Amino acid sequence: MTAMSRSGTGVTWARVEDGFHVGSRRGEFLGYIDRQSDGTFLAFDSFSRMVGRFRGLTAAMSAVSEATPPETPLELRQTR
């Protein structure tokens, strides 16, 4: 799989049916992507709020991942 941004780390993507994909991170629901009839991808967050329309699946995946960033690890919070 291609390299992901930090927000994409640890995200599990699953295909439910052609064009419909759901993302989870460590057991938590992140959001979903729904391919439209024109070939674009609508991305939604975990509250089913649309976060964007994208030409490519990878960009839609990033948008979903970034809509719910992973928690900052404790050791990084302490150094700030």
Place this chain on the structure above:
Amino acid sequence: MTQDALATVVYTSTATQPFDSSALSDLLRQSRANNSAADLTGMLLYRGGRFIQVLEGPSTVIDGLMATIGRDSRHADMRVLLREPIAERSFGDWTMGYEPIGVPAGDAPEGFRDTFDDLESGDESTVARAVRELTVWFRVRRQGVPETPPS
């Protein structure tokens, strides 16, 4: 007063003969009428000759219904994928929700899992995630579409 705790069960089975739209309508009508009377809710999928059903409701009612479902000659090879207590229903608006779903034309995108493969993985956390993915899909597809009342 002791209330029967809520539970959910997910099972899969194989249709013993092909189900056309008429047979599916009959099954759903029967299921919705029975579930309405028994405080049960859920979702049914029929995909590639196989059923996947989610049932929610009072734990003892579910156990009784599963025994009845197991004796239904319209399907065979019934396998329980998940059974667990729940705090709230995921399909509270549907006595038995249904949405057509097809078999994908090709492989999943690179790096993607397949929800239906994961349902039968045998790993509890993987199955639970796959059930949640199906639930999300169903709720999106049925958004704003009311269920047909039982006749």
